[in-house]
Amino acid sequence: MEIAGLRLPDGHRFKAPPTNMGIFKRRTVADLGEKKKDMPEGLWLKCPSCGETLFEEALVRNLKVCTHCGHHFTLNSDDRIASICDEGSFAEMDRVLDSVDALGFKGYLDKVKAYQAKTGLMEAVVTGRASIEGVPVVLAIMDFRFLGASMGSVVGEKITRAIEVATAERKPVIIFSASGGARMHEGILSLMQMAKTSGALARHSEAKCSYISVLTHPTTGGVTASFATLGDLIIAEPKCMIGFAGPRVVKETTHADLPPGFQTAEFMKEHGLVDLIVPRKDMRSTLGKVLNYVGRQN
């Protein structure tokens, strides 16, 4: 049998095309950022910003920042803690809190269990006490690998408890944000976390304790609209995306062309939302300097 110059064995049958053909795949939150949420397995990978092929070991040594163009890859909570805390100082709190399916959202708990198995985390934020350059702090680190670090009841509760511990112990609180926003599987309960975390921060502020917010790629939705933008000092990693709704939604709602660099850390600094842009390699020393000033005052 010969078709279009291609010789095939007699009796050959063409396979039916797969039903989940790639071209019809819906875009997800993960597609907004990097193609991969974390490092792929293997020795080499391609930088999504400059296209350079990078040796993974060298990238890890460089805190997952591209050695060619300075692109900041997503950092998981373990690596983040190692990159900013004094060695061995981190003591996790509230690890056991686990999500419940209050709305009967089909498949939600299966999804949570799958992410727990995949990441080794219980939820999308890790909280605990630590010290940075010798100053005791309370930390909350969101981990984008876990359901896009969306904020459900457990994320909101862990962050609120971390803030309350910091207030009670008169320590600065530092929150590293990265999030796709509120967790749709928990509906209004996830939106409630915006008010709860903001209320805890207001009490922290009334007690004259400081809060440093660090925005990393991507910080969006209900997280941007609550605790992430309430810092006494707001720091961002270079070129990270910061926004409420995505650029397409904003464009369709306002019917206006968006300015260049819209929703980047640099744009937000120019417009007054962000105070400082700090590359990852300087994050520990910058936090140390700020903490040695405000931390001692607490």
Ligand SMILES: [Zn+2]
């Ligand atoms: Zn690069």
